[in-house]
Amino acid sequence: MKEIKCSVIQDLLPLYIDDAISDDTKTLVNKHLKTCEECKKEYEQMKETLYVPIENKATLFIQLNKQWNKKKRLLIFSSVLATILLGFAVFSFIVYYAKPIPYATDLVKIEEKADGTLVSNYFGKSHAGTYASHPIKVEIDGEMKNVSLIYYVETIANSPTSNLLGEHKSSSPIQFVLPESESVDAVYYGSFDFEDVITTEELEWEKRIQQMTLVWER
Ligand SMILES: [Zn+2]
Known part of the structure; x- marks a missing residue:
């Protein structure tokens, strides 16, 4: 051959x-x-x-598989954790940085419409939210009055990008119609806790209101 x-x-x-x-x-x-x-x-x-003996081949394969799974699991775990942490960070960021905007005369103006409703105009740029209460009965200087509480908040999330966007929008104010405002005698500006408004006895508001700013009175 x-x-x-x-x-x-x-x-x-x-x-x-x-x-x-x-x-x-x-x-x-x-x-x-x-x-x-x-x-x-x-x-x-x-x-x-x-040459890799059959046995070793099998072990090698299994080991590679295990390693890969471990890596994959680790990757999944860390990405989930990262998502949670990021979510938490973003959440606390917004919560902790949602701070009341201090009152300024050129920033907030209450306007009475012909029908008696009250419109709050906000002229600032960084605005993330409006908080307003329904009228609450408060004794002020011995007189019972229907008082509305209002305040605006800004957050970091709101700036600077949204500020830029806001600037592009228009220079017109953000308007907010105060709830049941026909019956309102006075509007106070200042931060308050929503739970407080619900749980606090209305009469106790006399003291709290002293720390707020009277922005409108009928
Ligand atoms: Zn040969």
Whole structure:
């Protein structure tokens, strides 16, 4: 039988090492390796680099899998955690930085419409929200009055981008119609707690209102 070319044998070597060739071909390679030093060398080298025992192959595969899973899990975990932390940070950021805008005469103006409703005009730029109470009965200087409380808040979230947007919008004020304002005798500006408005006895507001600013009176 004619000798098979070394190049053919060497092409077959990886398959031979992997035991992925027919018995006939294997016999041919075996024969050739016995007689050819060069191919034997090639085979020995290739075996070292390619040959992984079946058992080890399996373990290697499992280990890689495990590592990958661990990595993946770690990645998922950290991204979830990051999302939670980010959410928390953003949340507390907005909550903690939603601060009442201090009263200024050119910032807030209460306007009485012909029908007696009161409109609050806010001329500032950084505005994140309006808080207004329904009229509450408060004794002021011995007189019972229907008082509305109002204040505006700004947040960091509101600036500077929204400020820029706000500037593009228009220079017209943000308007807010005070609830049930036809019956309102006075409007006070100053921060208050919503829970307070609900839970505090109306008469107790006399003291609290002293820390607020009277911005409108009928
Ligand atoms: Zn050879």
